[in-house]
Structures are given as C-alpha cells and as structure tokens.
Amino acid sequence: MRNKIILFLSISLLFGTFSMISAQGAPKQVAAKGEVVSVEPMKIVLRTDDGPLDLVLNSNTIYKRVSPDKPDVKSAVASVLADIGVGDKLVAAGAFSDDRKTLLARSIYLMTKADITQRQSKDSEQWKTRGISGRVSKIDPQTNQISIEVRGLA
Numbered sequence: 001m002r003n004k005i006i007l008f009l010s011i012s013l014l015f016g017t018f019s020m021i022s023a024q025g026a027p028k029q030v031a032a033k034g035e036v037v038s039v040e041p042m043k044i045v046l047r048t049d050d051g052p053l054d055l056v057l058n059s060n061t062i063y064k065r066v067s068p069d070k071p072d073v074k075s076a077v078a079s080v081l082a083d084i085g086v087g088d089k090l091v092a093a094g095a096f097s098d099d100r101k102t103l104l105a106r107s108i109y110l111m112t113k114a115d116i117t118q119r120q121s122k123d124s125e126q127w128k129t130r131g132i133s134g135r136v137s138k139i140d141p142q143t144n145q146i147s148i149e150v151r152g153l154a
Helices: 002-016 113-130
Strands: 030-040 043-048 051-056 062-065 089-096 102-111 135-140 145-149
Touching (some): 030 051, 043 089, 051 089
Parallel strands (some): 051 102, 062 102
Antiparallel strands (some): 043 051, 089 102, 135 145
C-alpha cells in the first residue's frame, strides 16, 4: 500500500510539473497523462481518466525518460519511441484536436513499467528491513509516542 502511495506521489509530482501553456496566436498547448495501451509508428493510444486518447507523433516529437526515483522533468534524459511499451506511464504535451480525442504530441515524458516495478520492489525491500508492523496499543499525544504490539516467532 505504501509503495503505491509513494509511486502515486512520484508520478503526481512529475505530472504536476506540467501546466497549460498558451503562446499568442498559437494553438493552446496542454498536457495529458495516462497509461500506454498501444504503440504504433506514428501513434500512441493512452488510457486517461477521461477515456482513450490518441497521441499523434511526428518527426519533431521529443521523447524524454523520467526516473521514478527522481520524477523531475529537469532530470529527464533523451529517449526514443522504441523505448515506449504497453503499460508505461506517459505525459504528453501538445495541442488537442477539436474533439479532444487526439493530441498532436510535441513532447512525451516516459516512465517505464519496468522502472516503476523496480522502484516498488526496492521500496518493499526497504520496508522489510527498516519497517515495523503490529497493532497499535497506545497513543500518547502528550509525548507524541505510539506503542505497538509486535508479534513474532520468539
């Protein structure tokens, strides 16, 4: 559960760095986020909160890979379309079509499913060695202490 929360926060931080940008006289630039459903040479289909979204790609589309350990656009490294696979998380910036079902992608930021799984596994291992589990037996607001009953084999 904690791993999912940390991952959600990491992805939210990455996605939160995007905002709508509008240049005078240019189409309104927006960002869309989601999970990759399919990848084709000039199109990616994303599953978003609002339903499927087609990302239309071209030779000017910029691809960047973001690490789940440091979900910051500034730390993104160059990537290519071939690095994107089904299940990966993407943020795409570009201009929506009139029906808002297609986005002409100017840039794509990728967080691979494998990287996310590796991060979750690492977090899980840290919880096993540094975490504790048990039943809360007492809470003392005066001293800011929590007492936990821990059951073990010993």
